Amino acid sequence: MLKYALKRLAFLPFVMFGVTALLFACLQHLTPEMRAALYVKDPRQLSQLDAVIEKYGLRKPVYVQYGIWLKQVAHGDLGYSETAKMPVADAVKSFFPATFELTLCAFFPILIVGVFFGVLSAVYRDRFIDHVTRFVAITGYSLPSFVLGLVLLMVFYGHLHWFPPGRYTLDTDMLVHSDSFRHWTGLLTLDCLLNGQWAAYVDVAKHMVLPAATLLYIEVALLLRITRSSMLEELTKDYVRTARAKGLPERVIIRKHALANALIPVVTLSSLLFIGLLGGVVITETVFDFPGIGRWGVQAAEQLDIAGVLGSTLLAAGLFVTANLVADMLYAVVDPRIRIGG
């Protein structure tokens, strides 16, 4: 198992290398002047264009630029993200906790709702509750997050003024950046509580309700479907019939026998879902103006802030490879029939 894990982890540098090389290859379509436009925003600075091109080495062949970047990274310098207005490493440190917090707020509701209604749907197959659950799931799966996000904002922000977009209000902003506020965990909700700032806690939590709700509705469908079909399959198996023949109550059969086996694919899927959310939920973060990894990555990509794109992509690609590995290992842990790596 350890050998297998190490072998898979060896794949990580390769993916990182490939991902960044591919990004640099995309750059060949741009002239140095177009790329310099990122740094020169004001027409009055136009005379500095050549100096900027020179400074960032934009006229050099792409492979040379890639080599320079690799060397920088090897020295621990990920570059400066023009969109975030800070070094890439700092940008990751500032955006990642926000995405992580949002992920936590969305993931557990998704897991609970998905598994609960998936099981319910399977147990009451083709009954009313099953039809309703499946309909709600497929509508969520079909709803683009920006449509749902805008509608939610219109109702709960524009009309009711309950849940504003963004990360926090100005007051909280000032509070969390003051010297007396200690960042114990990096998770803002938790930190607010630990600092005894109840009002700030409510404020931060309020800002996360809509994005978390959007993610819940949109992402729950897949988990629900997998739980349902896996549960349906288990319920037809012989051991369930045996348990019924023994006269066990249906409740025990479902909870103790079938569910334990039905959850195997769910565990794998949910680990992939967790990492998927962690890699940044681009559109949801953009709609709600939530300062996370996804919003940063897409802003950087739009403005061709290459250092920013490389930084956010490296993080997501690293998470992706790790997630696949963790999913495979979890598979072996929850299902003793599966042995990996001999």
Next chain:
Amino acid sequence: MERLRGIWKMLKRRPMSLLGFSLIGLFLLVAVLAPVIAPPEAGTRDAYIIPQTGYSPDPVPPSREHWFGTTEQQYDLYYGMVWGTRTAFKVAVKVVGVSVFVGVLLGGCAGFYGGWVDEIIMRFTDIVLAFPDLVLAVVIVAVLGPSLDHVMYSVMAVSWPSYARLMRGDVLSVKERDFVTAARALGASDARILFRHIIPNSIYPVLVVASLSTGSVVITAAALSFLGLGAPIGFADWGQLISLSRNWIMGSSGNPFAYWHTVFIPGAAIFLFVLGWNLLGDAVRDILDPRQK
């Protein structure tokens, strides 16, 4: 004929699949009839450019003159929705078609030839798959410049790998079967074996996944338009129309829902279109997947 009747019987038992077929049928009808139900003004060079009835920055709610109201800068929303149906079909069919073709070809070659061909193709596939959703697509559009065609290219570029991976797995199992050995013994060429024997026998899972993923392709393309990377303002494209509505979620003072139509109408169109494809995808899976019977 017998098969068609079987499909119809199955559809009758499954109201959700029927709903999917009806939704897509309805949208198809709108797309085909677009010149009739929303005739372009005489002398228009490009029917996809939405007519503008003024330059006022505020959207106008639905009225007799503008059934669905207007967006900012007075683009007629009804016209945009009708012609946007054509755009939506074009995007869905082209993107899914090309990415399935590329995926089948690359995955098929990887599985069939094995060795270093397999290694190169699949490692490249892994790299593309490792990109966070949308970021690679956004980079591609940002580099090429915003336009609907570039949105399509970039969605194709990020969606072929999953088909390639699936195809490779199926080819690996099919190529060990006896009829392939028999064809080889008869002296068939590699290309003939691949295209006549292996691909037709391993393509069904890919087609099922393709029909299930058409909806998400539409969402991804619309999301890129929503980010302002798609068609220019005034082009009949649902994603573009909804990106215009972002400034209007607050409504006017005293009437928070003053501009509801700018979000709800294009939003409902995208939602129903995607829902239609997803329900259709489920139906196709049930029809093509023998294990479900």
